[in-house]
Amino acid sequence: MNCTNNTIGCILYNAKMLLKNSKIETYSLDAEILLCYLLNVDRIMLVINNDMILSNDQIEEYNKLINRRLLNEPIAYITNKSEFMGIDFYVNNNVLIPRPETETLVELVIDYIGENKNLTILDMCTGSGCIPISLSKYCNNLNILALDISEDALNIAKKNDISNSIYFFKSDMFKNIPKKYKNNLDIIISNPPYIETSVIDTLGENVKKYEPIIALDGKEDGLFFYREISNNAKYFLKPKGIIFLEIGYNQAQNVKNIFLDNGFSNISIKKDLSGLDRIVVVSR
Template identity: 45%
Template sequence: MTTVAELLKEAVNKFKSAGIETPQLDAEVILCNIMNFERIQLHIYPEREISQEICRKFWELVEKRLNRMPIQYIINRQEFMGLDFFVEEGVLIPRGDTEILVEEVIRLYGEFFKGTNGTILDIGTGSGAITVTLAILIKNSIVFSIDISHKALAIAKKNAKNHGVDHKINFLQGNLLDPLLNKGFEKTFHFIVSNPPYIPTETVKGLSSQVKDYEPELALDGGEDGLDFYRKIVNESPKYLINKGWLVFEIGYDQGEAVSRLMDEAGFSKVEIIKDLAGLDRVVKGEWVK
């Protein structure tokens, strides 16, 4: 029988030969996922023998990783703000950068709306990372969550249920703000938040195969200049924000000035760019006062 150490060594060598960036980590994560182990257990019990069935499953998943499938899709899991989210092909994998948007919304809620029933709209919910995290961390929140993808909504609903906040979230299927049209949502939301597709079409073509071959193009392609979705959301959001409500976007690292300009021109006040830990533009926010 093969041992843990032998199995990992062989997989790591295959990953290295294929140019996988984190060969040891990926091999350990895949094996832990199959065995329901913590990674430390692999190092405590390196001589543990592995059954043929586990070996078969392991090599099946290793082959997927060799084909550049993201590790998150292989193990169906991604951590976001300390919470585990189910993910699979057809939904964008949550990124750590998006935590900055969530943290800013929580900060703004505490500063301006503490104690009120904060009503939040998340446009382009994907896996539900933003929606579910805000529903958990803002106790008095009521969240509406829109996505054009039926599959994304199904996964977001699953994550909401897994985290016990499905009763606080209203999921709507459709394009951007279209599901709200003529439904009585005018002047409803304290926050409209979005991490829309923002990569320019030509840039999408040059992304790594791990991203462009597996993650949904619908969640990546922001049009010719990457700003298509920002324009539409900026123009339509004022109708649905309360007086002194906030529009908060995640943006690409080089889009701060362009998105700020769109919000300024639309009449938003207190428009501000927030940088990530690397010092790059990551979030733009603005208040609607009318």
Template identity: 40%
Template structure:
């Protein structure tokens, strides 16, 4: 014991200052999240009693996490979790951290679910898309079932743990796209790698150095995986089945054209909260 007194206020202030010096964009927010994570203190308690003392062990652990975040390690890799669609998901360096933008994909899928649907999640990663659809389907008593596939066994471990937490009717299989997929589905959802290879080096450090490369790299033009998935998808969809993709902001027209060329109809592009193209979907009405 060194006898030093730590309070919520001085920990938060020092944490914020360190992150600001490190160039962390949301320094105040991240400093707060880490303080909440380490102490379990709510914002209301902090505002009412900012000079409350913090145990030395917790304070030092907080300071260690601040130093880690200052090295541009993603906040979610420090806490090991990320909220998505109001649900809590485990994440680590083996999966893409769920983004708020991807919630648009889930919301559009939920508008189209029907009872007893079979849903396939291609490039499932943490499983957050499939698990969210199934969990919200439960609330509507839809009795949905899902399969998530990914080429990464390490990502599948995370997805299976999230499934254990949420208890949905999902299974997760290792598959290079459709290679190990059996049967037909009523809906395919996918957030495939879609960043152009040359653009990855220009992404934030938290992304380009800490998200898995295979979850980012969409090859030369960013459309590589869309081409493969769209081409094979029609063999795995029941008549009237839907396909929904997350896309990059400038890929809506190209992915829509891919769907059209394979016979998809009712093709739509949906925007995110920033007004950028974020989701492309279509329906396959042939036998």
């Protein structure tokens, strides 16, 4: 039964029921996040102000947000915000929404860097810039560069880099990396597109309808970008350079083989917090 007044409590209840009936699992949290976003308040304020009356304009705007969610648009794109490594990133549908698995990748790199300073690090396929911006926040005195093929993504990454500490540039993988970085990188890090083209159609609507295909599509067998990195990294890494890559949970052996075939022998696989193979570390 619908609740029929214009209080926060009532409007929220109706929105939750709508989302629940549309099988949106996180219906309660989503309804609250969207109302907080609209009113620009914290969630606790919704409880404290449960009896506050919303204006007709506010209700109309809220209904628009709920309707977007009913169409499966991710909350992060509706609110233009996603948290990663404790940092708020601006996101829209030109960039992948940063995933928790990628935090494991960043944490590994932070551990590896330790107290080392003046390292030169390249993030390939940077998207929102979540990887290099996190490294820049949690480690000192790094020289970080980051590339993406998408200009729209790069504009968002630059907007997220509020301390202006990263050199972002447009490049189709290794093609436009400035010559001065040849044999000069300490670390290459990447979370490239790694989904097989034929699998993309089977993904949830929230992903396949809203996230950029260019951020998902790892081409025919999902391994295209690992081959690119394996074929070219040796020209850019220092002799003791290292590569950190996020992979799909079932790609570890294939990615390992790609690097073995290219003469790399020091390869290890790390798991994510769910216990799935998620990261490949390759050193020269």
